[in-house]
Amino acid sequence: MKVALTVNGTAFERDVEPRMLLAYFLREELGLTGTHVGCDTSSCGCCVVLFDGERAVKSCTMFAVMADGHEITTVEGLAQGGKLHPLQQAFWDCHGLQCGFCTPGMMLTSVAFLKKNPHPSEGEIREALSGNLCRCTGYQNIVKAVQQAAGELAAEPVAEPVAVS
Amino acid sequence: MFPARFDYLRASSTDEAVAALAQHGGEARILAGGQSLIPAMRFRLARPSVLIDINAIDDLRYLRETGGSLLIGAGTRDAALETSELVTSGYRMIADVSVLVADPVVRQSGTVVGSICHSDPAGDWGVAALAGRAQIVVRGPAGTRTLSADDFLVDSFTTALAENEMALEVQFPRPSEHTSGAFAKLERKVGDFATASAAVQLTLDTSGAIAEAGVAIGAVGAKALRVSEAEQLLRGAKPSKDVIRAAADAARKEADPGSDTRGSAEFKKEMAGVLVARALVSALERLGVGGMA
Numbered sequence: 324m325k326v327a328l329t330v331n332g333t334a335f336e337r338d339v340e341p342r343m344l345l346a347y348f349l350r351e352e353l354g355l356t357g358t359h360v361g362c363d364t365s366s367c368g369c370c371v372v373l374f375d376g377e378r379a380v381k382s383c384t385m386f387a388v389m390a391d392g393h394e395i396t397t398v399e400g401l402a403q404g405g406k407l408h409p410l411q412q413a414f415w416d417c418h419g420l421q422c423g424f425c426t427p428g429m430m431l432t433s434v435a436f437l438k439k440n441p442h443p444s445e446g447e448i449r450e451a452l453s454g455n456l457c458r459c460t461g462y463q464n465i466v467k468a469v470q471q472a473a474g475e476l477a478a479e480p481v482a483e484p485v486a487v488s
Numbered sequence: 489m490f491p492a493r494f495d496y497l498r499a500s501s502t503d504e505a506v507a508a509l510a511q512h513g514g515e516a517r518i519l520a521g522g523q524s525l526i527p528a529m530r531f532r533l534a535r536p537s538v539l540i541d542i543n544a545i546d547d548l549r550y551l552r553e554t555g556g557s558l559l560i561g562a563g564t565r566d567a568a569l570e571t572s573e574l575v576t577s578g579y580r581m582i583a584d585v586s587v588l589v590a591d592p593v594v595r596q597s598g599t600v601v602g603s604i605c606h607s608d609p610a611g612d613w614g615v616a617a618l619a620g621r622a623q624i625v626v627r628g629p630a631g632t633r634t635l636s637a638d639d640f641l642v643d644s645f646t647t648a649l650a651e652n653e654m655a656l657e658v659q660f661p662r663p664s665e666h667t668s669g670a671f672a673k674l675e676r677k678v679g680d681f682a683t684a685s686a687a688v689q690l691t692l693d694t695s696g697a698i699a700e701a702g703v704a705i706g707a708v709g710a711k712a713l714r715v716s717e718a719e720q721l722l723r724g725a726k727p728s729k730d731v732i733r734a735a736a737d738a739a740r741k742e743a744d745p746g747s748d749t750r751g752s753a754e755f756k757k758e759m760a761g762v763l764v765a766r767a768l769v770s771a772l773e774r775l776g777v778g779g780m781a
Contacts, residue, residue: 340493342494344526347490365523365527371593378597381597384526385522385597388541418516434594450592453591
């Protein structure tokens, strides 16, 4: 079945089985391995991508065919022109990662969250990230990173994440 | 693991979805948020040979109040409820569910109607539908019909939907000024299915007695269970610690859970009672009746 979609601003078309899950489509058909597969059962959140720029979805629990005609943003699409997205910079600055496995999902979940809630409290950040698991950091620095990014994004709106280049 | 092979159809209208169901019957399933169906397919617990995707039907994505009821369309995602002023101000029990069901990311895809159609005994929306006396509007080739949640939820993963029918909407009657409710859930972690859950909705009369009660429990039986005995005990009673305790005992009696990794049957029965009591205390607090804890 033909799937035509936009990923990080670039149009792709592939012929896949309807049962192919979006996470595997991104990784294996498009080579975008920044989207990780962890629990593979929609519990851990490390496969989160952005759907049509607003909705955070666990891509292990969505079929690629469901994304036909839609726009997906993965972690590879966050940086713009060689400059890290404020969330990426904040994760770097605040040591919001250790092994990095959960990080793409944490960041994409946060992108969607900060669009809806640009000035979140610490509690709201923890709640928003409660569907994303991290086994290294104890979450402290992830929360700090999202707080830092929220401040920067609110102060200086950046362009929508689009093309990798 | 990937699901077994299936054919994928994207419906652009309800007419199209119903026509596809008529054509494929029992082989087909409606795909909305997919947050229950896709995992079930991956575990091969469900093996539809055709999926009819209704995500492109914008007409089914609504959350509004009409004719004294909250109407939730089949395309409406859980996340729409938690940010809805209409829900958070007027439908307290539903508002509770909206922030406890699944996790914040899954709620951006999962749908209320889909959860009810899945009829997982540990799902949250079936319990809420019973306590809130919701109705489900379904459509088939012959037209639409409306079922009570009691009639709709038949058994584990089984509803009253015929093979050629789809659910269009769930309707929750608007709680009056003297009505409030609450939902309580015990879960091991955010996003897990309930170990046990309880939803209640109470209406007080002018004397402060309980005029009407809805009590339901989840994850402790083959399906979401209405606790009729608790409702009868509450109806006509003045709010008191004793009547709360009696209603909780009725829930313990009604609960018929199995033992699994979430707990022993004995523990879950106990929790069904505890959660009914907590939900009643919180519903009464919301009605201005304190001191019940």
